[in-house]
Amino acid sequence: MQIINPATEEVIQEIAEDSPEAILKKFQLVKDGQPVWAAVPLAERIACIEKFYAFLDENKDELAETLTMEVGKPLQQSYNELNGARKRLEYFIKNSARWLAEEWITEEDATREKIVYEPLGVIANISAWNYPYLVGVNVFVPALIGGNGVLYKPSEYATLTGLHIQRLLYRAGIPENVFQVIIGKGTAGQALLELPLHGYFFTGSYRTGRYIAEHTASKLVPVQLELGGKDPLYVMDDVEDVDSVAAAALDGAVYNNGQSCCAVERIYVHEKIYDKFIAAFVAKAKKLVIGDPLDKATEIGPLSRKEQIGFLTQQVADAEENGGKLLLGGGALQQQGYFFQPTVVVNANHKMKLMTEESFGPVIGIQKVKDDTEAVELMKDTPYGLTAAVYSKNFDRAEAVMKQMDTGTVYWNCCDRVSAGLPWSGRKSSGLGATLSYQGIRAFVQPKAYHLRG
Numbered sequence: 001m002q003i004i005n006p007a008t009e010e011v012i013q014e015i016a017e018d019s020p021e022a023i024l025k026k027f028q029l030v031k032d033g034q035p036v037w038a039a040v041p042l043a044e045r046i047a048c049i050e051k052f053y054a055f056l057d058e059n060k061d062e063l064a065e066t067l068t069m070e071v072g073k074p075l076q077q078s079y080n081e082l083n084g085a086r087k088r089l090e091y092f093i094k095n096s097a098r099w100l101a102e103e104w105i106t107e108e109d110a111t112r113e114k115i116v117y118e119p120l121g122v123i124a125n126i127s128a129w130n131y132p133y134l135v136g137v138n139v140f141v142p143a144l145i146g147g148n149g150v151l152y153k154p155s156e157y158a159t160l161t162g163l164h165i166q167r168l169l170y171r172a173g174i175p176e177n178v179f180q181v182i183i184g185k186g187t188a189g190q191a192l193l194e195l196p197l198h199g200y201f202f203t204g205s206y207r208t209g210r211y212i213a214e215h216t217a218s219k220l221v222p223v224q225l226e227l228g229g230k231d232p233l234y235v236m237d238d239v240e241d242v243d244s245v246a247a248a249a250l251d252g253a254v255y256n257n258g259q260s261c262c263a264v265e266r267i268y269v270h271e272k273i274y275d276k277f278i279a280a281f282v283a284k285a286k287k288l289v290i291g292d293p294l295d296k297a298t299e300i301g302p303l304s305r306k307e308q309i310g311f312l313t314q315q316v317a318d319a320e321e322n323g324g325k326l327l328l329g330g331g332a333l334q335q336q337g338y339f340f341q342p343t344v345v346v347n348a349n350h351k352m353k354l355m356t357e358e359s360f361g362p363v364i365g366i367q368k369v370k371d372d373t374e375a376v377e378l379m380k381d382t383p384y385g386l387t388a389a390v391y392s393k394n395f396d397r398a399e400a401v402m403k404q405m406d407t408g409t410v411y412w413n414c415c416d417r418v419s420a421g422l423p424w425s426g427r428k429s430s431g432l433g434a435t436l437s438y439q440g441i442r443a444f445v446q447p448k449a450y451h452l453r454g
């Protein structure tokens with residue numbers, strides 16, 4: 001398997017994919033190691049994660065550089081991701097003992113009752129490339145703390161990062177027979193579906209997620225899916241500072257080149273401020289610094305995958321055919337690397353794929369709406385249900401919109417953010433189950449009810 005730098009199109013490294021036999025061996029190793037790990041006191045398991053937390057910081061220069069080289073993320077955003085991952089670790093370190101402790105329910109008369117939380121066993125963590133640290137730690141950290149063994153399959157586009165994670169976990173004291181990286185593409189992930197694992201935790205596209213759910217259904221084990229989105233942002237006419245709202249919306253749309261599951265994917269603006277918003281938005285988009293992702297000043301690097309250039313080019317063409325007006329960008333940069341121009345299409349409507357299919361790139365459609373009712377109707381017109389954002393001075397008016405969203409997350413005067421203390425979950429085609437928060441700790445254990453007499 002070749003690891004390609006998307007900024008230069010050069011091969012960074014060649015690495016052997018795991019064969020089905022190698023994957024089976026790794027499974028057997030972890031299957032034997034997991035019960036021993038589960039018997040290690042919880043405090044010791046958490047202590048390993050504390051060391052891993054420190055190593056992420058100590059090694060941040062090397063880790064950030066590798067991440068930028070293999071996925072094309074601007075270097076500053078690689079550092080931000082590592083910091084964000086450490087914040088999530090802080091949450092798990094501080095809160096796991098509380099949510100994994102046994103709970104006494106009844107302690108009276110002759111019968112006493114309690115709940116004990118036991119690990120699931122050996123789980124698969126099949127992961128995406130866009131935020132390998134963030135989406136990885138959501139799963140393997142609470143899984144390890146909970147006493148599980150983990151077969152961690154990083155995306156084939158973030159393999160070197162996956163290997164760094166493994167190296168640092170081992171240095172932090174996680175035994176080799178508890179955590180194993182599975183190297184390879186979709187076929188390696190497919191091999192995990194054939195194994196008798198005790199849970200499947202997936203982050204990636206709707207298509208692969210649905211496939212995994214279908215192909216593991218007969219095992220009757222937990223399956224959690226964190227999938228894509230087509231997240232709307234609505235700007236009401238009462239916002240006080242149109243300029244700063246435009247800046248926030250642009251950041252939500254193009255951070256990480258728009259390759260975030262909760263990126264702002266479509267914008268609706270009240271007709272009273274539409275022209276002003278567009279002028280501010282485009283003026284800011286024109287100033288984005290595109291270039292070498294290893295340069296700390298760069299805001300937009302290359303896309304991670306070459307195929308995405310053709311996909312986005314077609315989305316823009318389809319938008320223009322359906323009445324869209326291109327105000328900025330529209331295609332790839334004619335140079336080495338998978339660079340795509342930040343692209344703004346106005347006069348957008350829902351006949352366009354740009355407003356209905358996940359773009360996963362630095363392209364955005366902006367549509368004018370006459371009132372909140374029309375905005376809500378359009379925001380809800382999607383098979384996805386990850387996040388939705390509203391910008392307004394008036395909380396009651398914003399809340400009326402947020403309540404109508406069939407999404408796992410809603411935002412008032414913010415967007416494109418995740419908090420470790422809140423459940424991260426998608427509805428409809430955006431996913432199944434939740435990570436983060438206490439729910440994301442409990443997701444990796446199963447309750448056992450004790451009825452005690454005597």
Ligand code: NAD
Nearest residue numbers: 127128129154155185186189190204205208226227228261
């Ligand atoms: P993908 O579905 O192409 O790949 C995800 C993982 O699945 C990779 O590791 C891949 O090798 C593996 N895989 C592919 N085919 C498989 C198969 N048949 N069986 C088992 N495993 C298989 O997704 P991607 O391109 O890596 O990620 C982008 C998508 O992820 C976007 O849609 C994005 O919105 C979504 N995402 C969602 C969240 C969230 O929290 N909701 C977070 C990050 C990314």
